[in-house]
Amino acid sequence: MNLGKIVGVNGNLLTVEFEKPIIQNEVGFAKLGEIQLKSEVIRIRSRHAELQVFEDTGGLKVGDQVEFTGSLLSVELGPGLLTQVFDGLQNPLPALAEECGFFLQRGKYIKPLPREAKWKFTPTVNEGDTVVAGDAVGQVPEGVFNHRIMVPFHLPGRMTVKSVEPEGEFTVEDTVAVVADGKGREYEVKLMQVWPVKIPIKCYAERLRPTEPLATSQRIVDTFFPVARGGTYCVPGPFGAGKTVLQQITSRHADVDIVIIAACGERAGEVVETLREFPELTDPKTGRSLMERTLIICNTSSMPVAAREASVYTAVTIAEYYRQMGLSILLLADSTSRWAQALREMSGRLEEIPGEEAFPAYLESVIAAFYERGGVVRLNDGSIGSVTIGGNVSPAGGNFEEPVTQGTLKVVGAFHGLSRARSDARRYPAIDPLESWSKYKSIVDEDELAIARRFLHDGNEVGQMMKVVGEEGTSIDDFLVYLKAEYLDSVYLQQNAFNDVDAATPVDRQKHVFGFIVRLLNTQLKFENKDDARSFFQKLTQATRDWNQMAFDSDEFKKQEEQLNHQIAEVTDYA
Amino acid sequence: MHKVYHRIEQIAGNVIVVSAGGIIYGELAQVETGFSTSLAQVIRLEGNRVYLQVFAGGRGVSTDSKVRFLGRAMQIPFSENLLGRIFTGSGVPRDNGPVLSGNEISIGGPSVNPAKRIIPRNMVRTGIPMIDVFNTLVESQKLPIFSVAGEPYNELLARIALQAEVDIIILGGMGLKHDDYLYFRDYLEENGALSRSILYVHTAADPTVECTLVPDIALATAEQFALQDNRVLVLLTDMTNFADAMKEVAITMEQIPSNRGYPGDLYSQLASRYEKAVDFEGSGSITILAVTTMPGDDVTHPVPDNTGYITEGQFYLKNGRIEPFGSLSRLKQQVNGKTRDDHRIIMDTMIQLYASYRETLEKQSMGFRMSGWDEKLLKYGVRFENEMMALSVNIPLEEALDRGWKILADCFEPQETGIASKFTDKFWPDKA
Structure with missing residues (x-):
């Protein structure tokens, strides 16, 4: 047995004197009477190792023993992972609750995979x-x-x-x-097998370029800022902009086999909603409970900070494991900022020289390494598996210029920036259509998309100009560009998460509706004056919103479409 | 027998260092100075060097002051006798009552297992329409009041405490002005609520370290009462002072500051307190209402910013009113569908119209001509502000909803409000 002796305690950082060889990032258990506190070696200096403890360290004293295990921080991989709710160290929370009641007891570790199940x-x-x-x-x-x-x-x-x-x-x-x-x-x-969380699983033939779109059923995402299977994206936004709601919707409707939710340092209440509601919901793909394709790693804000850092790795390792089975996995991390803050706290205790905003200098490379664990791969047997990573970022003060957002933007393939202005105006999902970007291929035609984007851009410019010169000073042509852009925004970019039909728009429907809208954008319209134009678009917007709430290809849907076309035909300039 | 140490090696701010062996991390010690005796807590062990945070501050500690280690962590007595009492941040009676002892409980205990949490489901009625109607407070919610110095946030807090349907009120005062402390005490006493209240008060004149203890003590006590089937409301004012006290301590400890001097773990520290809000299934609950003053009315300041990411919404108190824009109760959807059929309609419609009123006001100030619709909005806006938003309004939810319909009916035609006709048919008041 490899034992060490505590010589210093500072918050959740232990300094331990050791005799026999130890490994960087090896797991050790600090002994506090009967209880053993899990910890990880994070720095070694001569005969002293520094360990971050995944629990509260109160009660330890100088001279107490630490037992080194000789293995890195690892997770158990095997059947029985799905539908479970784990903490950041893969302890099953419901089982813990059964044993310990309301509160999480420190030093209590339960085997992640059920041992009796056959x-x-x-x-x-x-x-x-x-x-x-x-x-x-x-x-x-x-x-x-x-x-x-x-x-x-x-x-x-x-x-x-x-x-x-x-x-x-x-x-x-x-x-x-x-x-x-x-x-x-x-x-x-x-x-089952055991695998260290911080080392990627690379048992595949080759890594491919992510090209196939991953449908999320959110129009603004799939059409304008698409995510690719095996790609990565990030969703930064100030508090109250709807990051978590957007993520919950994605976790319900995304076209993947398995969804892994890593609730990392956020509110416990939000996890509870998923926890209590998912078993009741049906997965449209399989007709089974949504929980059967879901796995939750939950290390909420009040749980120990070091375990928060581990939780995203636990999640991505499990995702990689299922990828080895030729499945398509979506990993949603909420929020990577809290994870970065956990790194910052440890770095501060280690008294490392700080980088920007006291984040450690290695922040960017750590973020990059995490997102690089996503990807689409061809396995040895020829089947294709993918891990798509979507990370929420909670920038301080809603300012995207901070290190975590910037470090993330460098490595992801798509950026869905949420804006306070849009969420205040109740334009949900509050993804800013002018600031966001994606390097992946959209589900719609690129040329048509370019037209729509141009309208959004020009419409915004006209809107800005109108604030200065007023409506009177704007030409009717410019005004129409503005109205068309607003129309595109209200009936296509915005989506009602609380309406059963509108909440999820499948790809076919998106293509159909988008085609309709682009035709309108390309149509020359003729109005006597601006008031007429405005009231026409108000009515058209209302009618199109109703259309969004009708089941696709139902008679009602077709009838409404005819009527919309009719409305447009009435004001079309055929000259 | 507890060991006594005489040689203090270092005194910096509130932190002293002594050489001692066998000391437990987190344990308490008594430090005797020439003037008084204060408690201190072990906050760092480094070989034989023991760092102690002295609750009463480092002032007056001499290099040969006596330090006696107690061998136990910070604990506070818990019993029914706490009710009606007032204590300092370290749990010493502030009123003239007796010192309590026995049934000691630890503070800063472990967090609740997320698997044991339930979706919040009970509304807390406050009698304030801006809360009840528009941003309903829900049992087990954690909600801060964002405000600037000078706003009547303590008055609002005291009023909510008094009117909310809860069993026990626990006030955690941090850096309170002495007047404010007396205000809380007298207000609760005059209204007969002191007997179901416990006050832990740190005033601006008290040692900084005690300030950092207040939320933990208040919440640990709340947790015990909640486990005994009580609905507990915890009031924390002002959390910005708490954060500033943490900043002070962190800087003394030579920690690397992250943002505007605040320690890097500000988020985790605030979260571990706010996350104590909980609804124990089959037992009581803890609801937390806190005040966060925003220096310079800046919501991106680290304290309100981090708070916003933790709490379930926020109330903006501005110009003596709860601002409808920006204020948000994230949990209101869980309860406002079950109150009355017209609750959500009134909530949405009145806010939309009030937003239009604000736009009209802007137009008016720029000298644009007012249309008939604008005139209606102007009339509506004034009535909404006086009869709904004013903090003096004190009516139950149902009456507030009725009043909402009446204001709408006095100002608009049913179809102008954008409410679906099936609802206006049902709820639109008859013109007398």
């Missing part, structure tokens, strides 16, 4: 087959998915299958196959 294993390899790390030896059904049981990711080189169990029921700790390397060393394959 899974029906079906082998997919035969004795003598050659496999490499990450290849499946069999599968078990988990909800609607075929959960692949894979050769442990850390095994090097080609392996030969020595034996494999026939179809049957196994627990996660049972061995289902034995593989041997070239030198004849044998390794057991169990239903």
Whole structure:
């Protein structure tokens, strides 16, 4: 046993004197009587190691023992992860609640995967087959998915299958196959394996470029600022701009197999809504409960800070694990700023030389490394899996010039900036259409999109100008550009999250409606005066909003469309 | 037997350093100075060097002052006898009552397991239409009042405390002016609410360290009462003073400041207090109303900014009124569908019309001609401000909704309000 001795305590930072060799980022347990407090080595200086403790350190004293485990901070991977609610260190919260009641007790760790549950294993390899790390030896059904049981990711080189169990029921700790390397060393394959969270899982053939759009059912996202499968995006915004609501909507409607929500340092109340509502909702894709495709990592703001830092890694590691099964995973992190703040707190305790706003100098590279764990990959068996990462950012004072937002913008593929002005005007989702951008391909035609963008841009300019010169000083042509842009904004960019139909717009419908709107934008309209023009657009907006709330391709929908076309035809300038 | 140490190696601000062995992180010590005895808490261990934060401050501590370690962390007595009492930030009686002891509880305890939380569901009635109708307060909510110095935020807080339907009121005063402290005490006493209240008050004249203890003590007590099936309302005023006290302590400890001198963990520190708001399933609840003064009316100042990210909405108190724009109760949707059918309609319509009124006011000030519609809005706006927004208005929700309909009917035709006709048919008052 490798033991160390505490020589200093400062907040959740321990200084420990050690004798035998220790590993950077290895896990240690500080002993406080009966309780063991999990901690991680974060710096080593001569005979002293500094450990961040994932719990409150009150009660420790100089001379207390620390036991080093020799392994890095890791998560358990195996069937039974989905539908669970974990804290940042992968403790199942409902199980903790059963044992400890209302409050989280420190030093209480429960095994993440249920040990008694039996899974029906079906082998997919035969004795003598050659496999490499990450290849499946069999599968078990988990909800609607075929959960692949894979050769442990850390095994090097080609392996030969020595034996494999026939179809049957196994627990996660049972061995289902034995593989041997070239030198004849044998390794057991169990239903579960353990993997360190800060090291990416790279058991795939190649990493591909994210090109296929990932539909979120939010019009402004899919059409204007699309997200690609395996891509990354960020959503910065001041408080009250609707980051969390937007994320909740995305987690419900996104066209992916599995959604992992990392609630990192935010309000507990928000997680509770997901927790209590998702089991009641149905996934339109499978017809099963939405919870069956969801996994929540929840380290809310009042839970220990060091575990908050670990929570995003726990989430992304689990996402990578399911990617190895050829599935498409969406990881939503709310909020990466809180995670960055956790880094800042530790950096401060370590008395490192601070960078901008006291964030550590390595902030940007840490953010980049995290987002780079997303991506779409071709697995060894040819199937495609992807991890898409969407991170919320909570910039101080709503100012995007701060280090976390800037560090994130450098590495993501799409930027959905929420603006206070739009949320104050109740224009939801409050994504700013002029500031946001995306490097991914939209679901609609690029040329048509360019037209729509130009209208938004020009309309905004006319609007600004009108504030100075008034409506009287604006020409009717400019005024029409303004009205068209406002129309596009109100009926397409804005979306009513509380209406059952409008809350989610599938791709087909988006293409259809967008085509309709672009036709209107391209149509020359003729009005006697500005008041007529305004009142025409007011009516058209109201009618189109009604149209948005009708089921796609229903008779009602078609009738309304006809009427809209009719309304437009009446004012069209055919000259 | 507790060890006594005589040699103090360093005194800087409120932090002293002594050489001692076997000391527990977080434990309390008694520091005897020539003038008084004060408690102190271990905040850092570094080999044999023990850093202590002296609650009464470093002033008067001599290099040979006696330091006696108590071997236990900060605890406060808890019992029904606390009700009606007033204490300082470190739990010493401020009134002339006896010192309480026994049944000690720890402060700053662990956080509630998110899996045990429930979706909030009960409205807290306050009798203030701007809250009840437009931004309903919900049991277990955490809500700050954003304000600038000079606004009547303490009066508002005291009034909500008195009128809210709760079992127990706990006031945590931080950096209060002595007058304000007396105001709270007298107001609660005159209205017969002192017997169900507990006051933990740190005044501006008291040592800074005590200020940082107030929220923890207040919330630890609240938690115990809530677990005994009580609905507890915790009032914290003013959280900006609390943050400033933390800043002072952090700077003395030579921590690297992050934003305008505040420590890097400001968010976590505030969150761990606010997150104590909870509804225990099958038991009581804690609702937190706090005051956050915004230096220079700047909402992007680190304290209100971080607070906004933590709390479930905010009330803006401006010019003696709760401002309808910017004020937000994130939990109102959970309850305002269950009060009365017309609640949400009145809420949305009156605010939209009031927004139009503000636009009209702007137009008027720029000298544009007023249309008939503008005249109606002007009439409406004034009535809305006087009969709904004024803090002197004190009526139950139902009466406020009726009054809303009456104001609308006096100013507009039903179709002008944008309310669907099925509702105007039902609720529009008959003109007498």
